[in-house]
Amino acid sequence: MYVPRPHLSDLLKREQRRLQLLCAPAGYGKTALLREYLRGEAIWLSLAGLPQTLDGLSGMLACALGLAADTEPDVLLAMLDSRNLETGQSHSLASQLLQLTAFPCRSWLASDEARPDNQDLMLRLVFDDLPAQMPTDLNHWFDQLLALQNPNLQVLVTCRRRPDWNLPHLLLTNQLLELDARQLALRPDEFESLVSLLAPETDTASRETLWHQTGGWCAGVRLLPSSLLSPYLERELLTRQSEEQQEVLFGLAHLSKASADLCEQLWEGQQGGRVFRCLLDNQAFLLPIDNQPGWYRLLPAVAQALQGRLSGAPLNRLRLRACQLLNVLGQVDDAVEQALSADQPEVAATYMERLWLSWILSERHLDRFMDWRERIEPQLLQSSPRLIYLCAKALLFSGRLDEAQACLQGLGHFLPLPDPQRNRRLLANWQGLFGTLQALRGNTQQARLHCRAALQDLSAQDWLSVLLCHCILARIAMQTADLAEAQALLQHSLELARRQGCHESEVLVNIDRVRLMMLQGDPDQAHSLLCTELARLGGRRAKPCPLLGRLLFLHGEWLLQQGQTGEAEQVAQAGFVQVRDCCAPFVLHGYLLLSEIASRNQDPKKAHLMLYEAERRMHWGKIDRACYQGPIAAQKARIVQREKTLESAKAPARSSGVPDYQDDLTPREVSVLKLLAEGMSVREVGSRLCISENTVKSHAKNINVKLGACRRTQAISCAKAMGILA
Structure with a gap:
């Protein structure tokens, strides 16, 4: 049972070098790949990793070429270097070699199917499963073979140890193509195909x-x-x-x-x-x-x-x-x-x-x-x-x-420590963590107070606590629609993370920056930053990466905001692959995303099931209720509201002509919501409607409550789903 590897076959066909070397441990499909690639004629020697001598291997090759088994190695090289292969003379030795149809001495054609046009004049020698150790004279003979001037000669080798040949010279002269275990390993799609062939009932977790x-x-x-x-x-x-x-x-x-x-x-x-x-x-x-x-x-x-x-x-x-x-x-x-x-x-x-x-x-x-x-x-x-x-x-x-x-x-x-400065630093680090604790519990006033106090005494050595306080303050600023302050705090955090050379911290700051850009009505810039970070963390990894999962969930939110529900669901599922068995609260975002997608697809049963799974995951991780109860309750409210909207749409229209779902929103709130959806800031909305910024914030808060949303983006998305916004 073999899964085709067209991308590798195409690579071997495209990169025609004097030596094509497949060097990897046992079981990486080296032999099967060459059989797939060599669909025409090739001289194939199966060495099985057994010790070889110069006379023994050259005799085996001579026998495979239809020559006498005792042909001298140097004579064999001279024949393989025959320039007649270039001129295409029909009666030359090279032409005869290419037309061979049967080879004894444990060798065979790579495939029973000859090329239909029979125009490929390459003479390919395959040495399959080369032994790990070879005598000096045999290595020297291979160096001579690879140095022959015949342009129509190609050598293909599979092995488990790089041979002691002049590979640097071949590489410098562009005559070497080498594939190792990383390149020969199955790609994710090939892996899925193989598992589906072997055991199609295998579940996702087992895969x-x-x-x-x-x-x-x-x-x-x-x-x-x-x-x-x-x-x-x-x-x-x-x-x-x-x-x-x-x-x-x-x-x-x-x-x-x-x-x-x-x-x-x-x-x-x-x-x-x-x-x-x-x-x-x-x-x-x-x-x-x-x-x-x-x-x-x-x-x-x-x-x-x-x-x-x-x-x-x-x-x-x-x-x-x-x-x-x-x-x-x-x-x-x-x-x-x-x-x-x-x-x-x-x-x-x-x-x-x-x-x-x-x-x-x-x-x-x-x-x-x-x-x-x-x-x-x-x-x-x-x-x-x-x-x-x-x-x-x-x-x-x-x-x-x-x-x-x-x-x-x-x-x-x-406490107290003998050194006053160390004592202040210890207290400041305590305040930073305590402020974070209060923020996670929803006590924004206490969180702001402790984080600001901590920043006064934290030193450059406490850069991670400084960054944590700035990020907490930035999130609070985003919740209160003070986007300018949030932007300044996140910019400072970004610079701090970069100066410390901490890529993980930089990614976490950029996640908050993406959310800020989405709130500011700049989806293109948010998407650009997302793609940059995904590219840095992307690729199929040997181990799950929760940070990558976090980015993928955010990317799914962005796609959903753009109305691309199908793509959003695929990205969310990819995110769950990265957070498998992870016990952090941010995993909740993935479940909320899938729930919202199901709700928009008019599948409330699945939407509620995702919330049930989210709650179960939070319980399993021993996560505090303050971290998940509010978001789950808000999502439940959105699902119920959407169900009511769908039922109302099926019912006869009321005489007033005003849809049921707008009964709770005042005309002024609808106006504010429409302008916010256009990407205006709080200040710009206030200027357009001739009201104060505080009034705009009050309207925005009421809108969130009535629509069961936690953030402006959620309110806008919910309003679009309900038909309030076009």
Whole structure:
């Protein structure tokens, strides 16, 4: 069962180089790809990764070409370099080679189907599954083969280790095309096609799990659901490694990442760094980690299959040594994980203090931190102000407000500090977090008061607290329609995040900026910024990325605002793929979006179901009611209002001619709503209608209440759905 790979076949056909090299671990479909590509004639030698000699391989090739098996290697090169192939003489040796129809000595045509026009004069030599190690004279012979002047000769090689040939020269002279595991891995659409062929009943969650475990590794997709993966790895991976390489590989199966330096110290008596580099050369399923040069991780499916090979006391010793070394090498989060796995919570808590405060913002670190918190005794997490700050911030971001407040109370045990400046900073950081807590509970006045007070004493070292306070104040400003203040605060936050080089913080600030642009009636600029951030975070990732999910939900909101409900639903579903099992309050936005889409599609049952699922997800994440009850209630009101509107539309028109849904909106409120929908600011609406800005804000607030909306954009969208606005 094979899934066609047309984009790779087209690449091989388009990039006609002297050497086309497919170098990847076992099971990436190298042989199948060449069979798909080579639909015409080719000289194909299946080497099965077995050791080869110069005389043996040249004899095999000579036999495949219809020559005597004892043809000298140099003579064979001279024949392959025959210039007659260029002139097209019908009786030349080259022409005869191209017209061969049967090849003994374990070789065959790539396909039984010849090209219909038979005009392709290329002589293609395929060396399938080249051995990892070859003698010097055989490597030299291949260098001579690749240096031949015959322009109609092409060599195609599949292997699991890069051959020791003059590849740099071929690359510099544009004669090399190389495909590695990342390029040969299945794309998402190909993965879906293969799973649908193998097990069409597989649900979405299982598909996502399989994808993240295999990363598009074709053999893994086929074998992981069965019990055959371990025997496959035994045959295709372990038998090709030495005993010391196997020992290191079994240890790597328990580490989330590794480098040559780490392995050198973990297995110092066995030259672990050298062994690790050999495993890399042998294509032992070690994948480079993005943005971390020199660090690799074992493919999860392979790691899972090999973990049983090391256990007990040897595994515990490895973990303890690994956590120490990872901490020294700056990989603090991985050091924490190894310490916990070795049942050393005190050591883990000590390492947690060394985490960067911005660490929680990236990837799935929030979930990881919350998992650690469940595995470490509370008194250990209250042992320093920094740990308390980290825990409180994680709890706030997770929507667990009561726990966050209890955690913040622990800072009082460290007050007052002997140093007055440090004392003020500690209090200011407490106020920043407490202001955030109040904002999440909807107490805007208290939130504003504490955040502004915190900003007076926070120093440059507390940049993340400064950024947090500015973002909270900006959101409050957007809620009160003070868009100019919100813009100034977010611009300052953006500059701060950039100066600190924190991309995650920059994305979070830009999410608020997109919402501000949508409120300002500038959808084009909002979309441009969204696309920029999506491009920076986009692409199919090895792991889910909650930050990307957050962006996708916002993109779905933008699409819905533009009336593109179908596209909005697709984007929302893509967002849920990224936030799978995530326990943060922002996941609510995805459910609200799907609920609104279903409601607009006149499917109230599905709309209410999405809200039920949202509430269930919030309960599962132990998220405080203040974070979700209001938005869910507002969405329920919109669904009910839309249902009433639809029923009214089916009923006979009233004598007044005024639709039912406008009974609650005064003429002045309708006028304000129409101008806001045109993108006018509060000041511009007031000027147009000759009323004060405060009056406009009062009308806007009443409109939101009557339409069951929380924000201006929601009120406008709801009004359009109800027919109040065109």
